[in-house]
Amino acid sequence: MLWALFRNPTMLQLPTYEDVAAAARRLQVQAHETPVLRSATADRLLKAEVFFKCENLQRMGAFKFRGAYNALAKFSPAQRKAGVIAFSSGNHAQAIALAARLLGMPATIVMPLDAPQAKVDATRGYGGEVVSYDRYTEDREALAARLAAERGLTLIPPYDHPDVIAGQGTAAKELFEQAGALDLLLVPLGGGGLLSGTALATRALAPGCKLYGVEPEAGNDGQQSLRKGEIVHIATPNTLADGAQTQHLGRYTFEVIRRDVAGVLTATDEQLVQAMRFFAERMKLVVEPTGCLGFAAACHAGLPLQGLRVGVILSGGNVDLARYAHLIGESGPGRGWA
Numbered sequence: 315m316l317w318a319l320f321r322n323p324t325m326l327q328l329p330t331y332e333d334v335a336a337a338a339r340r341l342q343v344q345a346h347e348t349p350v351l352r353s354a355t356a357d358r359l360l361k362a363e364v365f366f367k368c369e370n371l372q373r374m375g376a377f378k379f380r381g382a383y384n385a386l387a388k389f390s391p392a393q394r395k396a397g398v399i400a401f402s403s404g405n406h407a408q409a410i411a412l413a414a415r416l417l418g419m420p421a422t423i424v425m426p427l428d429a430p431q432a433k434v435d436a437t438r439g440y441g442g443e444v445v446s447y448d449r450y451t452e453d454r455e456a457l458a459a460r461l462a463a464e465r466g467l468t469l470i471p472p473y474d475h476p477d478v479i480a481g482q483g484t485a486a487k488e489l490f491e492q493a494g495a496l497d498l499l500l501v502p503l504g505g506g507g508l509l510s511g512t513a514l515a516t517r518a519l520a521p522g523c524k525l526y527g528v529e530p531e532a533g534n535d536g537q538q539s540l541r542k543g544e545i546v547h548i549a550t551p552n553t554l555a556d557g558a559q560t561q562h563l564g565r566y567t568f569e570v571i572r573r574d575v576a577g578v579l580t581a582t583d584e585q586l587v588q589a590m591r592f593f594a595e596r597m598k599l600v601v602e603p604t605g606c607l608g609f610a611a612a613c614h615a616g617l618p619l620q621g622l623r624v625g626v627i628l629s630g631g632n633v634d635l636a637r638y639a640h641l642i643g644e645s646g647p648g649r650g651w652a
C-alpha cells in the first residue's frame with residue numbers, strides 16, 4: 315500500500331493495456347484501420363526506416379474519434395438516453411458529435427461564440443447541438459457542469475479520462491501490428507491522451523521501443539512537468555498547433571507519461587509548416603500543424619535515428635483550406651520542407 319502510494323501518489327486507477335485491447339474490440343466496426351505509409355525521401359532524409367501512422371485519414375479526420383467512441387460506447391443505457399456533453403472548439407467536439415450519432419445518443423457541445431464557422435458547421439453536421447458561450451466573460455467548464463447537472467448529461471473531457479486514453483491507444487496498437495517492431499515512436503502531445511494511450515500500447519506490445527511526446531516549443535508544459543515531477547500549468551500558448559494549445563497535462567495522462575515515456579521534445583511553428591509542405595508535396599497528404607509535431611521533431615530535435623525503425627503518428631488533418639493554402643504557399647513561414 316505504502317509502496318503503491320509512493321509509485322502513484324494520487325492513487326488514481328490508471329488505465330492498462332487490457333483497456334486498450336477492449337477499446338480496439340469496441341472500435342473494430344466503426345473506426346478505420348488507418349494506413350501506415352512510407353516515404354523513400356523521408357527514409358533518406360533521416361537515414362532511417364520511417365513508418366507514418368495516418369490518423370489524418372481516420373473518421374472525422376483525427377485520432378480523437380477513437381477515444382470519443384470508446385468512452386461513449388461504455389455508457390449505461392440511462393447515460394445514453396440523456397446524452398453526452400463536451401466542451402471543445404476542435405477535433406474533440408466533432409469526434410464526440412460523430413460518435414454520439416453513431417451510437418444514437420444526443421450530444422451537446424459547448425463552443426466559444428467566436429469558434430470558426432467551419433468547426434461549428436462540422437459539429438452540427440454530425441448532429442451535435444452547439445451551445446455558445448463568450449470566452450471572455452463566461453467559464454466554459456462551469457457552463458458545461460451546469461448543463462450537465464440540469465439535463466443529466468455525462469461530461470467527456472478531451473484527454474483526462476481512462477476510456478478516452480484507452481481509445482487513443484488503439485492507434486499505436488494498430489501501428490505495431492501493421493509495421494512490426496519499432497525502435498522509436500514520436501507522438502504529438504497536447505493534454506496527453508494520445509501519448510498516454512500510446513504508452514500503454516507500447517509497454518505491452520513493444521517494450522523496447524522508446525516513446526517520445528512532441529509539443530509546440532511555445533507551450534512546453536509537458537517538458538516542464540516531467541522535469542519538475544508535477545503538472546505545470548502555463549498560459550494558452552501562441553502556436554499554429556491548435557490541437558496542442560493545452561495549458562496542462564491531465565492527472566491520469568501525467569501519471570502514465572511520467573512512468574512510460576522516454577522524454578518530451580518540442581518543435582517550432584516554422585518546423586511544423588516545413589513538415590506540412592513535405593507531406594503535401596512528397597506524400598500527397600493533408601496534415602494539420604499539430605499532426606506534424608512528430609515528424610518535425612524527427613527532422614530537427616537531434617535524436618540519433620540512423621539505421622532505426624522509427625514510427626511517427628500523424629494525428630490529424632483538419633485544417634481550414636484557406637489557412638492551409640496560406641501556410642504551405644509562398645507567403646507561409648519558412649521555406650522548403652523538412
Ligand SMILES: *Cc1c(COP(=O)(O)O)cnc(C)c1O
Nearest residue numbers: 405504505506507508557629630
Ligand atoms: C487533440 C489533438 C492532439 C493532442 O492530443 P492530446 O490527447 O490532447 O495530447 C494532437 N493532434 C491532433 C490533431 C489533435 O486533435
